[in-house]
Amino acid sequence: QVQLVESGGRLVQAGVSLTLSCAASGLAFGDYDMGWFRHAPGKEREFIAAISWSGGFTYYADSVKCRFTISRDNAKNTVYLQMNSLKAEDTAVYYCAARSGIAYESVESYKYWGQGTQVTVSS
Numbered sequence: 001q002v003q004l005v006e007s008g009g010r011l012v013q014a015g016v017s018l019t020l021s022c023a024a025s026g027l028a029f030g031d032y033d034m035g036w037f038r039h040a041p042g043k044e045r046e047f048i049a050a051i052s053w054s055g056g057f058t059y060y061a062d063s064v065k066c067r068f069t070i071s072r073d074n075a076k077n078t079v080y081l082q083m084n085s086l087k088a089e090d091t092a093v094y095y096c097a098a099r100s101g102i103a104y105e106s107v108e109s110y111k112y113w114g115q116g117t118q119v120t121v122s123s
């Protein structure tokens with residue numbers, strides 16, 4: 001079956017960098033656009049970034065543009081999220097997902113989801 005497994009989340013101080021990984025199995029990874037979302041307590045699940053199947057196109061939420069970078073390695077079936085200059089408001093559970101729908105920002109566009117990894121930023 002399809003599995004997306006996120007890793008790399010931890011407690012960090014504000015201002016540092018952190019890179020999340022998402023390892024995929026059970027699907028033709030190179031055929032899927034991939035995305036990262038986050039879910040903070042009391043808030044809706046929020047789109048963060050997306051990358052096309054080839055890696056040639058990336059798209060970011062305004063809230064993280066210029067601080068976060070999404071990338072992928074199709075040979076390793078892995079997508080990454082590099083997060084720089086972390087802020088307390090970046091605290092959330094971060095999820096990767098494989099897109100099958102149209103809108104990059106829409107939760108409903110993503111068919112497969114990981115279990116998430118917790119990122120906590122202390123100020």
